Amino acid sequence: MPPAIETAGLTKTYGSVRVLDALDLRVETGTVFALLGPNGAGKTTTVRVLTTLTAPDAGQARVAGHDVVAERRAVRRAISLTGQYAAVDETLTGAENLRLTARLSGLSRGAAARRADELLERFRLTEARDRQAKTYSGGMRRRLDLAAGLVRDPGTTRIVFLDEPTTGLDPRSRNELWDVVRELAGHGTTVFLTTQYLEEADRLAHRIAVLGAGRTLAEGTPEELKNRYAGHRLDLVARDRDAYLRLSPHATVHTPATLTLGVPTDGTAAHVRALLDALDPDHADIERFALHSATLDDVFLHLTSTTKEPSHV
Structure with a gap:
């Protein structure tokens, strides 16, 4: 049609x-x-x-x-x-x-x-x-x-x-x-x-x-x-400042005030387990973690954060 x-x-x-x-x-x-x-x-x-x-x-x-x-x-x-x-x-x-x-x-x-x-x-x-x-x-x-x-x-x-x-x-x-x-x-x-x-x-x-x-x-x-624009993210909270610094090079999102780091993932259980084992093989640096599923808010912020808008609607 x-x-x-x-x-x-x-x-x-x-x-x-x-x-x-x-x-x-x-x-x-x-x-x-x-x-x-x-x-x-x-x-x-x-x-x-x-x-x-x-x-x-x-x-x-x-x-x-x-x-x-x-x-x-x-x-x-x-x-x-x-x-x-x-x-x-x-x-x-x-x-x-x-x-x-x-x-x-x-x-x-x-x-x-x-x-x-x-x-x-x-x-x-x-x-x-x-x-x-x-x-x-x-x-x-x-x-x-x-x-x-x-x-x-x-x-x-x-x-x-x-x-x-x-x-x-x-x-x-x-x-x-x-x-x-x-x-x-x-x-x-x-x-x-x-x-x-x-x-x-x-x-x-x-x-x-x-x-x-x-x-x-x-x-x-x-x-x-x-x-395409957001994907899934594994949010990690480091146990202390030293652990945060060790994990930091692997992250794409950094929030030092709360010792939180974001690492890209496809969201599957297998990939999340593999990431945790690779990033913290001794189970000493990561205090807790959460899987952040992509939302349209993430897409919107990604696309519009650097766009200059006109003043007239």
């Missing part, structure tokens, strides 16, 4: 700051794609360009097979966008919010009511349907916001953009929203996600791209990125 999203040389400049620098992306249909990066890396600008809210200065972008500049209306008919803050009318009930959005999207009164009922059930909001949205929890508002973006014929919303959707949510609400994202992808919807929470990307995304200064620093599955 053709990709859901594809960019080539996408460039955007604000004043003297180049926020997107010849950005290339490819997002396969029916997958969850996460875009990571520090503040100012260009995540929100990428979303704004792909959703036709901002025009690029150079390069090309196609969403659902349509050019984001020449075919803006076709792109907008195929997408849904949920920003960083829930855009619901707090004085209306959940059902009223959905019916209103459906009517504004062109559905008849009867079709709007039926679609609202379907979405309230799908997003587990039926019991709160007649309550004003201002009484909803943060997670409930987020689910209502997502539902509002899907009020049109479910076959027409092919791509959902979520720009940091769980910012400010408590862990329970965040997990509830993760379930919604999994459900969307399970029904064949492509989800383009930006997030500050690396665990979120690790749990949800089929593929991840890490941005830095408007460029793609790395792309791959979560496991590919962890294996």
